[in-house]
Structure formats: C-alpha cells, structure tokens
Amino acid sequence: MLEAKNIGYWYTHKDDYLFKDVNLTFEAGQSYAIVGQSGSGKTTFLSLLAGLDQPKAGQILYEGQDIKKIGMTNYRKRDVSVVFQSYNLFTYMSPLDNLLTAMAITGSQHAGDKEFAATMLKKLGITEDLMRKNVQHLSGGQQQRVAIARTMACDAQLVVADEPTGNLDENNTVEVVGLFQKIAHEQGKCVIIVTHESAVAEMCDTTYRLEKKVFSQV
Numbered sequence: 001m002l003e004a005k006n007i008g009y010w011y012t013h014k015d016d017y018l019f020k021d022v023n024l025t026f027e028a029g030q031s032y033a034i035v036g037q038s039g040s041g042k043t044t045f046l047s048l049l050a051g052l053d054q055p056k057a058g059q060i061l062y063e064g065q066d067i068k069k070i071g072m073t074n075y076r077k078r079d080v081s082v083v084f085q086s087y088n089l090f091t092y093m094s095p096l097d098n099l100l101t102a103m104a105i106t107g108s109q110h111a112g113d114k115e116f117a118a119t120m121l122k123k124l125g126i127t128e129d130l131m132r133k134n135v136q137h138l139s140g141g142q143q144q145r146v147a148i149a150r151t152m153a154c155d156a157q158l159v160v161a162d163e164p165t166g167n168l169d170e171n172n173t174v175e176v177v178g179l180f181q182k183i184a185h186e187q188g189k190c191v192i193i194v195t196h197e198s199a200v201a202e203m204c205d206t207t208y209r210l211e212k213k214v215f216s217q218v
Helices: 042-049 072-078 095-105 114-123 140-153 170-187 198-203
Strands: 002-010 017-026 031-035 057-062 080-084 158-162 190-194 206-211 214-217
Touching: 002 042, 017 042, 017 057, 017 214, 031 042, 031 170, 031 198, 042 158, 042 190, 080 140, 095 114, 095 140, 114 140, 140 170, 158 170, 170 190, 170 198
Parallel strands: 031 190, 031 206, 080 158, 158 190
Antiparallel strands: 002 017, 002 057, 206 214
C-alpha cells in the first residue's frame, strides 16, 4: 500500500542527515510502530508518510504512485488520516459535529450521514449524551476516541498517529491501541503509530526502530 523508497531527509546540509536511503513498506490490514529516542527523526519521517512534508531524497509511493504526482493536497485530503497527540478536534464543536465536518471536508462516501457518524462514535464508547456535548467537556481519553472515530468515519485507507497515547494513562493507552488494531484488522486500513512507549509498540504487528540514523525492524 505505502512504500518509502530511498528516502532521505536533512535540514540544511546533506551530510548532516536525520536518515537516508530508507526503504520500508507498509501493508493494508496491518499496524506498525515507529520507535526511537526523542529527536531521532521519527515524527519527521511520519510527516513525510502523511504528506505533511516532502523528503529531500527519494519517493513516497501510495498504491505504487508517487504522492507528488497524486498531489500532496489531494493525498492528504483523500488517502491519509492523521491522529495527533493533541487530538486536533474543533474545540467549539460536539464530537458528532467534528465527525460530520471531517466527513464533509474529505468527501467521504458517508458525508452528511449523522446516523453513520453516531455509530462510529458509539463503537468507541461515546454515548448519545457525550456526542452532543462540546468536546472540551470530555476527558482526554474520550477526546482521543473521538479523534480515532474520525479516522473510522472517513474513507482514507492510511491512518498515521503521532504519539496518540502520550496524554493517556495506562488503561486508556491499552484501549486506544486496541482501537487502532481494530481499524487495521477489521477495516483493512494501514495504521502507522509513532511512539516512545514499548507497550504500545508491542501491541502492533510490526515495529521499526530509528536509531543512529538507521531504520531496522525489531
């Protein structure tokens, strides 16, 4: 589904690279963890996969096509869904309206379908009462569930998450990673999670470690 082909990235000087000649593949129906020390470049790599930045060398291929040819805006809108540690919800909206807005913006096949959006929220434990409250009145774990429900409601087949459990306690962390596993295994999506937590990585199907500027499979 997704391939990093000879990817390299640096800020100013080519010789001072974060990583180079990276060749990794990511398949539909599977979950992946990317681990490494803080500042190693794992979040930067995730941003390349998500089309939020462009590599200095190499290509990101989605379904065999360079995402630059797909068009970065089209790729981000149609093919990839991003879950941030800070949730990135519309704070002036309810969970239900957050999903409906995301579905409209991305052109989801379910755009405008309130019942479908409500069903996605219920699957993640967001009740009828909660889904109509302002999201700021929800707990951190509940807000993260809304962010994950948003990825389930949209059509994007690639889900990338940057430290999605960083603000959660142990119990919520296990539940949230379990939800990502369901998205991969039951919806057939490709899920890629950047994390510093070994427990999160162990729950994923495959783990890649970025260490000393080199990726390796754990």
